Amino acid sequence: xSASLLQTAILSGLEGFLNQVITLDPAAAxxxxxxxxxxxxxxxxxxxxxxxxxxxxDRLVLMGGDNLDADATVSGKGIALARLLLSGDTANLxxxxxxxxxxxAFLSALQGILKQLDxxxxxxxxxxxxxxxxxxxxDAAAGTRHFMRQGSANLRDDIDAWLHEExxxxxxxxxxxxxxxxxxxxxxRADRLEARINRxxxxxx
Amino acid sequence: xxxxxxxxxxxxxxxTTHFGYREVPVEDKASLxxxxxxxxxxxxxxxxxxxxxxxHRLIKRFTVELSALRPGMSVLDLAGGTGDFSLLxxxxxxxxxxxxxxxxxxxxxRVGRDRIIDKGRTxxxxxxxxxxxxxxxxxxxxxxxxxxxxxxxxxxxxxxLASMFAKTRPGGRLLILEFSKPVNPLLGKAYDTYSVLWxxxxxxxxxxxxxxxxLVESIRMxxxxxxxxxxxxxxxxSNCEYRxxxxxICAIHIGHKATA
Numbered sequence: 361x362s363a364s365l366l367q368t369a370i371l372s373g374l375e376g377f378l379n380q381v382i383t384l385d386p387a388a389a390x391x392x393x394x395x396x397x398x399x400x401x402x403x404x405x406x407x408x409x410x411x412x413x414x415x416x417x418d419r420l421v422l423m424g425g426d427n428l429d430a431d432a433t434v435s436g437k438g439i440a441l442a443r444l445l446l447s448g449d450t451a452n453l454x455x456x457x458x459x460x461x462x463x464x465a466f467l468s469a470l471q472g473i474l475k476q477l478d479x480x481x482x483x484x485x486x487x488x489x490x491x492x493x494x495x496x497x498x499d500a501a502a503g504t505r506h507f508m509r510q511g512s513a514n515l516r517d518d519i520d521a522w523l524h525e526e527x528x529x530x531x532x533x534x535x536x537x538x539x540x541x542x543x544x545x546x547x548x549r550a551d552r553l554e555a556r557i558n559r560x561x562x563x564x565x
Numbered sequence: 566x567x568x569x570x571x572x573x574x575x576x577x578x579x580x581t582t583h584f585g586y587r588e589v590p591v592e593d594k595a596s597l598x599x600x601x602x603x604x605x606x607x608x609x610x611x612x613x614x615x616x617x618x619x620x621h622r623l624i625k626r627f628t629v630e631l632s633a634l635r636p637g638m639s640v641l642d643l644a645g646g647t648g649d650f651s652l653l654x655x656x657x658x659x660x661x662x663x664x665x666x667x668x669x670x671x672x673x674x675r676v677g678r679d680r681i682i683d684k685g686r687t688x689x690x691x692x693x694x695x696x697x698x699x700x701x702x703x704x705x706x707x708x709x710x711x712x713x714x715x716x717x718x719x720x721x722x723x724x725x726l727a728s729m730f731a732k733t734r735p736g737g738r739l740l741i742l743e744f745s746k747p748v749n750p751l752l753g754k755a756y757d758t759y760s761v762l763w764x765x766x767x768x769x770x771x772x773x774x775x776x777x778x779x780l781v782e783s784i785r786m787x788x789x790x791x792x793x794x795x796x797x798x799x800x801x802x803s804n805c806e807y808r809x810x811x812x813x814i815c816a817i818h819i820g821h822k823a824t825a
Contacts, residue, residue, distance in 0.1 A: 365810060368627045397636055397659045416656035425630040428657075 375422040389418030401430030432462035594720040602670040637661040638708040644715020648677035667695040697725040713742035717787040726800035745816035746789040
C-alpha cells in the first residue's frame with residue numbers, strides 16, 4: 361500500500377470514528393449544521409501530511425490533498441499540533457510553533473463543538489448489553505475513574521513528600537521563596553551597579 | 566490511431582470487438598455488458614468488497630482527493646453505478662455545485678439512486694442514463710469528469726474519450742480509475758491467481774459466475790497505463806499523468822483540458 365493510500369486509509373478510519381462519536385451526542389449535529397461546506401485544513405510539516413476537515417451537515421469528511429479551498433488553515437510540526445490537540449491550550453500558539461491563517465471564528469466554532477461533545481456512550485452499549493448490565497458497567501467505570509483519580513492524587517502527594525521530606529532532594533517552598541528573593545535582590549543590585557558604571561563612564565573628565 | 570495491446574480490436578473500423586476474451590460484433594457489446602451489470606447490480610458493492618478485499622473504497626476516496634473539486638463546481642460521475650463516487654463528490658461541491666450520476670445501465674442507476682436517497686443525500690445530485698461514447702450534455706459542461714471501473718466496458722474507448730473531452734470545461738480535468746497492469750511481475754502473478762477465484766465467488770454470492778468471468782477477462786484486455794495515457798493525449802487532453810495504486814493493480818489517470 362502506497363504512502364498516499366495509507367494516509368487515505370488512516371483518514372477514512374479517523375473519519376468513521378469521529379462521526380460515530382458525533383452521532384452519540386444528539387446536540388452536536390445541530391451545532392455542526394451551520395458550518396456546512398466549511399473546510400479546515402490541518403497541515404503538518406513534519407511528517408508532511410495534509411488533512412482537510414469538511415463539515416457536511418451533521419458529519420465530518422476527512423480528506424487528504426492540497427487542492428481544497430480551505431476556510432482556515434492550521435499548520436505546524438507534528439509534535440506541536442499533537443500538543444495543541446491534547447492540551448487544547450491556544451494561548452501561546454506562536455511559541456508552540458503553530459500558525460493559523462484564514463477564518464479563525466470558524467476554527468474556534470469547530471473547536472468549541474468538538475470540545476463540548478457530550479458523548480452518550482451508554483445508549484449504544486445498552487443496545488448490545490441491555491439496560492441493567494449497562495448501568496452496572498457504567499457504575500463500575502465511574503468507580504474505577506474515581507479510584508484512579510484519587511489514587512493518582514495520592515501518589516503525587518506521596519512522591520512530593522518523599523522527595524522533599526524524606527530524601528531532601530528538592531527544596532521546599534520556603535527555601536525556594538528565599539532563593540528567588542535573593543536572586544531578585546542580586547538582580548536589582550546588579551542593575552544599580554550597571555547604571556552607576558554607565559553614569560561614571562559617561563561623565564566628561 | 567491503432568493500439569497494439571494484445572488482441573484488442575475495438576476501433577470503429579473493425580466489425581468486431583472483444584467482450585472479455587471473446588470477439589463479438591461491435592453492435593452487440595453494449596447489450597452484452599448491459600446484461601452483465603443487470604445481473605450483478607443488486608450485489609455489486611458486496612462483490613467489489615470481496616474482490617478487492619475492501620480496498621476499492623480507499624482507492625475511490627484517494628481518486629476523489631485528486632479531483633481538485635471546489636464548492637460550486639459541477640462533476641460528472643460517469644459509469645457511476647451504485648453511487649460511491651457521487652456520495653463522495655456531493656459534499657465537496659456543496660449546495661451550489663452539481664453532481665450528475667450517469668450510467669448506461671438502468672439497473673445500476675436505479676441501485677445508485679436508491680442508495681443515495683436512502684443516505685439522505687439529495688439536492689445536488691441528478692441522474693442520467695447515458696452512453697459514454699455520446700454523452701448527452703452540452704459541451705464544456707463539467708469541471709471534472711470521473712469514470713471509475715467503467716472505461717474497459719466501453720465498446721469504442723476513443724469515441725468515449727473524445728466525448729468526455731468535449732464535455733469537460735476548459736481548465737477542467739478527467740479522472741479515470743481503472744484496473745491496470747501490475748508493475749511487479751510477482752505481484753501480477755499473485756493477482757492473476759487471486760482473480761481466478763472471482764467467478765467462483767460471484768457464483769456463490771450473486772449466482773452468476775459468468776458475469777465475473779467477464780470482469781476478469783475484461784480487466785486483462787484493458788490497455789495498460791502508458792497506452793491509456795496515450796489515448797487520452799490523442800483525445801485532446803493535456804498534462805496527462807497516471808498514478809499506480811497498489812503496485813499497478815489499479816491506476817488513476819488524470820488529464821486536463823487546456824484553457825485556450
